[in-house]
Amino acid sequence: MNVPYFDLKMQYASLRQEILDALDRVCQNASFILGEEVSLFEREFASFCETKHCVAMNTGTSALHIALLASGVAPGDEVITSPNTFIATAEAISYTGAKPVFVDIDPATANLDPRAVEAALTPRTRAIVPVHLYGLPADLDSLLAIADRHKLVLIEDACQAHGARYRGKRIGGFGKAAAFSFYPGKNLGAYGEGGALTTNDDSIAAAARILRDHGQVTRYYHDFVGFNYRMDGFQGAVLRVKLRHLEAWNARRRELSALYRKLLAGSLVQFPQAAPHAESSHHLFVVYVENRDAVRAELEKRGVATAIHYPVPVHLQKAYAPLAHRPGSFPHTERACSRVFSMPLFPEMTNEQAQYAAQSLLAVVSGK
Ligand SMILES: Cc1ncc(COP(=O)(O)O)c(C=O)c1O
Incomplete structure (x- = not known):
């Protein structure tokens, strides 16, 4: 018997007509960047994650980067994270000019060990980025308690954790913000690159919307040096179809x-x-x-x-x-x-x- 590692073609076969109709809607509306399908996806994914906001981006890495920037992480800061992750978690920290400070995992869970986090705190520590690796939520009670005690920001790397729960509540709303990836092989995968930031904080959501779109507040008025981290319309349309499943x-x-x-x-x-x-x-x-x-x-x-x-x-x-x-x-x-x-x-x-x-x-x- 042959057992493939995964099979996205089989999934496409079962969704083909729904996907083609969704892509056709984007073409008919010519809304190739952001647009209605992306806005609707944001609303639907926020509802799925039980969060107030979702801001769609081009990748999960961008969502992590923006989550850190919007939370005030800046050069000279230290950000604690796990070395047992995909490199993007650390890269996003590095992009802000902060230093990634790795601490060891709890071998039982493969995720950040809260005692190791506590031991690595310094006056420069600004944030903690737990990774819900393999879809397994990190020990959020302990990590949130540390963040609270030391006035640190907690950003969830939820890039592998679409639909996971902690104390019965969906992952994505526990910290200041969370980042999801829609890389094709994820539980919710786009047909290209994709990512999103979720948050319950109005000011983080507003900053994220501006930063993902060249720091633009209204068309061609740029208050910040931002990024081109926008999601394209096709991905929004595909993700809406797939979210239903x-x-x-x-x-x-x-x-x-x-x-x-x-x-x-x-x-x-x-x-x-x-x-x-x-x-x-x-x-x-x-x-x-x-x-x-x-x-x-x-x-x-x-x-x-x-x-x-x-x-x-x-x-x-x-x-x-x-x-x-x-x-x-x-x-x-x-x-x-x-x-x-x-x-x-x-x-x-x-x-x-x-x-x-x-x-x-x-x-x-x-x-x-
Ligand atoms: C744990 C983790 N963090 C970050 C990322 C980055 O996401 P993306 O590939 O969408 O930039 C991934 C995706 O592979 C991931 O698995």
Whole structure:
């Protein structure tokens, strides 16, 4: 049996007419940048995230950048985040001129360890950016308490957490702002690049709208040096169609993740656990094994495609060599990165495919 890592073509086949009609509406209206479809998507995604505002952008990285800038993060500040993430989390901090300060993860959850955050605070600390990695919400109670006690801004990197919940409430409204990515492979993926900032704060939303559009307050009147981070009309239209299916897709991801967990329980295969009160969006199903590369190669031979999120922690990327971290700086993160890989997971996957993938993994780790 062949189990692809994911399959966006299958999803398109099931949505084809709805998508083509939506793209046609954009062409008929000639509203290629922002426009009505994007405005409607903003309203619908804010409602989905249970937040007051959504400001659509061209990428999740831009949304993080603007969230930090609009919250007042500036050169000379320090921003605490996880090294166990995609590099964009740190890049967005660097774009503001602030310094990314990495702290280690809690190995149980793969997310920021609040005790490590507390230990890394300095008078320059301005913000904390927890990443809800793989769709697993970070320990927000503890992180918000730290932010509150030390008057810090908390910005959620929710780029993998569309639809996740914490204490029953949707991710996206816990901090000053949150950033989502609509990169095609995400739970809610565009047909190109896409991102959004969500917030309950009117002034952050207003600043984000201005900053994403060249600092423009009214047409051709620019109060700030801003950015061209606008979402295009096609992406707004596609995302509106897909948003209507997101709950059902996430529910199917949840079923498949539960099936994987059941089949792998009690074996040598480990996986990260949800923090208390956290409900994952099940973006990725990641496992930890020894001899990861050999296990993946054997799975590939058996027709099971896998991926790694992420092979090199951000503090050991060449791009961040100037921060002078060394192997051993963040042992839990480094150990996770050396053992982690992601199993196939997408809503259209069948139970038989999940069973075959899990049984193949069990056979490989037990040397059969
Ligand atoms: C955790 C995390 N942060 C940030 C980003 C950046 O999003 P984008 O690729 O839309 O810029 C991603 C997307 O891959 C991500 O997974």
